[in-house]
Amino acid sequence: MHCCHFDRHCQHQRFGVARTCYLHKCADANCVEPKQTAGQPPTIFGNLYPIWTTGQFCEKHTCTVFACQEKKGRDQLCAAHTCLVRNCKGQASTEFPGIGLCSEHRCKIEDCSQKRAAGYFCQQHTCRKTDCKEQAKTEGRGAGYCPCHYRKRRKRRNAGGWGGMAAGPYGNENVGGSDSSDSDDGAGFGYPHLVW
Known part of the structure; x- marks a missing residue:
């Protein structure tokens, strides 16, 4: 035998x-x-x-990710560890199970599991200004814009005397008083943490 x-x-x-x-x-x-x-x-x-x-x-035939015992799919990884972006050979994150994106295709904001739109961030975390790929604030004043485009946008509004501004003896003044989060130096412009 x-x-x-x-x-x-x-x-x-x-x-x-x-x-x-x-x-x-x-x-x-x-x-x-x-x-x-x-x-x-x-x-x-x-x-x-x-x-x-x-x-x-x-x-x-075993996935090459440490301690994973699943069968390899394409390349060296199992389905759970393969990035869903076509022709990508990167390892999908195990930090966000089920999203299927590697670190090169996932938004760089900590705790965000969305796919990058352009640059380093997903659509929600990218500035709304056309062709800008900078990180956008997600809440409060300036939400949706990077500091640079938020300040430019605010200056345009202020120059026209609209958007919460009223004409005073010294030019446009904020009717509601000063707002430290609107200062031109970007102070108070809060951002989520980045993952690099």
Whole structure:
């Protein structure tokens, strides 16, 4: 009888042309290689126990992400770790399970799992000004714009005497008083944290 060569403790007959039995053969139907192993067989009370397998596939058919035991899809990664962007070979983030985007295609804002629109940010975190790819504020005054375009927009409004401004003896004045978040130096212009 031709016994399984997976380890010396397995007494099952080899499967077809494989060197191992059906239980220790790679789960890929067209593969005859043995499954990946967990390394050294455990010794308990001085007795050597059979080698433990770590997954259902051989090394060639197992995802290359550390500790992942799923079958490789295209390239070297399983479906869960493959970036969904066409022809991208990057590893999808495990920080946001289910989104399927690698760090090159995900928005750079911390805790944002959206796909980048242009530049480094998703549509929500990119300035609304045409062709601007800078980070936009997401709440409060100036929401939707980068500091530069928000200040330009505010200056245009102020020059026309509209947008909450009233003409006073010294030019346009803010009717509601000063607002530190509107200062030209960008102070108070809050942004979410970036992930680089």
